[in-house]
Amino acid sequence: MFQVGDKVSVLDDAIDGVVVKINGDTITIETTDGFPLSFKASELIKIGNADAMTLNFNKNEVIKAKEIPKPNYINKEKKSKKEVPVPEFDLHIEKLVKNYKSMSNYDILTLQSETAKKHIEFAIRNRIPKIVLIHGVGEGILKSELDFMLGRYENVTFQDANYQKYGLGATEVYFKQNTK
Secondary structure, three states: OOOOOEEEEEOOOOOEEEEEEEEOOEEEEEEOOOOEEEEEHHHEEEEEEHHHOOOOOOHHHHHHHHOOOOOOOOOOOOOOOOOOOOOEEEOOHHHHOOOOOOOOHHHHHHHHHHHHHHHHHHHHHOOOOEEEEEOOOOOOHHHHHHHHHHHOOOOEEEEEOOHHHHOOOEEEEEEOOOOO
């Protein structure tokens, strides 16, 4: 069926070559790249004679062909167009009111707590999966108040926010949504 010098192609692979040796059912071919490979006769198909195929093996051409061009973009992360940034709410008193100098510490803490509660309730009502409350480091009184308040909600978990982005002054709040 096959003869030395026949041009063949491997059925299940993108390999072409010329028959150089036949040993029973095993046929050895020399690929277009100059490599000897052995296959069973059932794995090959005759596609012509050796005159129709040129065996030019140039090492530099193979290296160039295998070089994969590098992408010319810097940011390799592809963000989904539907990806929405996480809402951040700054509870620093200077962000909440213009004139806070005349307020007592109790009034400041009450306003910050009520503002946090409004944002939490808004997120629950609108099925927002996660928010970040920025409370600052300070003496930790507002953080303690937030921890106490968040612990009273069902289906709410919280943890310190990303340290690299916020330092120690923020809390991430996750809302487990009921699928009814």
